[in-house]
Amino acid sequence: MRFSDELKRGNISLKLSRVRISDEGRYRCFIPDVGDSSVQLIPGAVSSPFIVRIERSSSGHVVLQCESTGWYPEPEVFWLDGEGNLLSAGPTETVRGPDDLYTVSSRVTVEKRHSNSFTCRVQQNHINQTRETEIKVSADCFEFTSCSAHVAVLVVFVLLFIVAAVCVVWKWRQIQTKERKKQQEDQTEREQLISERTEDLRKEMVKLKEELKEKDETLKKNKEEQKDFEQEVYSKLTEQSEELQKQREKLRQQQTDMETNITVIEKEMQSVEKMAEGERFHRMKEITLTAKTQLNKRKQEDENLNLQTQTILNKTTELLKKITDRKKEEAQGKSQ
Template sequence: MRSMKDRLLLVFYHDVILLLLTWHCGGQSQMIGPTQPLVAITGDDIILPCQLDPARDAVDLTVEWSRHDLKPRFVHLKRDDAEPVTQNILYSRRTSLSVNKLKCGDISLKLSKAQVSDAGMYNCLVPEIGAETGMELVVGSVSSVVMEISKVENVIFFKCKSNGWYPEPRVFWLNSQGNQITAESTNSAKGSDGLYTVSSTVTVNKRQTYSLTCRVQQKNINQTEEAHIHVSGDFYLVQCNPAVPITINLAVCLISIGTTALLIWKCGQKKTKISKHDEDENELHQTEMKEKLQRECEGKKRLEDELQNNEEDLKHVRRTIEKLMEQKTSLKDQREKLNTLLQEDKAEMKEVMKKLEKENSIHDKEKKMQKRGDKKNDLEKRTEVHEELLKMTEKLMEETENIIIQMTERKGKLEIDKEQIIKHLREKQKNERDLEETVRETSERH
């Protein structure tokens, strides 16, 4: 049996431990919150974390969530399990606390359908125990990137645009190797809704193949959107060769000179008396004829070279027209697909509007109405993107059609030039044969 002294010591130790436990449980609680800014994207739900330490039941405690830059300042207010009161209208029906989590000291706030106006400093407070903490919420908005192509004389303009960003993003252009290139101009504008619209343009020269990427980036919310485009060098027009008409005119002149000289030489052959003076003249004439023959050969060679260049240009133009026709067919298919998507969007939008009208008439629950409204907004945004893509496709189709017309006209001109060159070349060959025969006859006579 234990002695009385041991029993007294056991009771003493028990009282000390109980006193320490009571002091610890009834001591000052602290609040634990995030040390880094929280990030949300518009339309998303987010949890603003806040935890009592040590953990305790907070169901019966008053919980205040507030922003000091607002009036009224309360984002969410809980008193004796009652519904939130004096809440700022910006947060109406968008905030809530979990009862199960409150029992464990977790007073984190759920914020639904985040908006750009939700960005700011939030304060979490339990007045009864003086526990308080603050945190920053950053709300971002992201949008897709649209690219356009336009042409002015010898310069091609690539433009990218994106609407509906927050905070203000930056725009980068990258080449096919991923290296950054300098933009000609970059603009940013803030709309009445607080969202930013950015646009940027780069220019390139003709006769080059380009693969470009336009990147819109916001580092604060860790969001990036990109658009890519590839343009082949065959897309650009082929420049006319000014040497073709010049060479043709030169050939005509040479033919005229050669024909005139031949007639003069034949008239001189009709003379029956040949003297030494005449022999000297004939020898001189023969030399001149040889020189003319040499010039005819040179003219023939130039025509042959010009014919070869003409055929190469004609081949390139035909190949370019084929590729442009393929591009036109592809753009036509894309336009049909976009029209189909737009029809589907409009049909779905019509169905959503019918459901919204029906719900309004029978007083359906506001939550369902909100869901229908969100779907309607998503459909409107998707329809806007499809319409922009359709507009760009139609613009590209129009430019492609114009280029096909110009290339077809160029092809017709090259074919006419080819026929003229062949005609003059045949005349050159005939004149060359006549001159060779004349020189041969003159040599045999002397």
């Protein structure tokens, strides 16, 4: 029996119904890339024993014969007296039929006892099964008188039992034939199902390996991109640092030039005071024009410097945006 509804949960258990002797053996479950496990199946069949013959020997002892059919594996036969003591019996006769079931027969010679009760016990330890039958032997059987009447009744009973057993066995064999055919079909279906499931597991393993390979390649690519990004950031920061250093030198030079111009203008203003009124006016006009020209030049230089500073600021803002976006991508990749 297969568990179709459980396959998606990984349950590929196998249940055998109407077990036959031919089902005996070791069953192995194998899952690729996972492992395997096995279990040994020992089927069993039991039947109740019965006394088939009672004879009186010439010495006055009674011989009992016990027989039991339909056992698997091969059982053992023991004889016990009324107190449960083990009796010494002859060797057990064993016959294996075409259906692979065992028939066992045992004979024991007994003496007259207190209870005259005897038990034939058939047991199979591997399947932990025991069957037994008890018989009370009449005291007359231990005398020289005949106990044929008891034997006749017993023989009739045995014959009826044998006829019933033959009918049961015939019916059982018909059922077994049908079950064997059905089980063969089920076995074929189970093997096909296991094969399909194994193929599905193999495809899933291949898919997982491909996904792992893609993730490794993506991780490697991200590391390379991160390395390139860090190199780009380093290069741009170095470039901006050099530009800022140049601007700093320009500012220092402009400051020095401005101080020099101021000193020159002050000296010229002092020299103007010593001139005549007409000359003073013209000289002041020249100084004013010169200062105005210098201020316009300084204004143009300041505008250029401001433009360069704005360019560096835009580059820095763009770089900061790239770093922020990179951190967001890394955070999203970790969360996934």
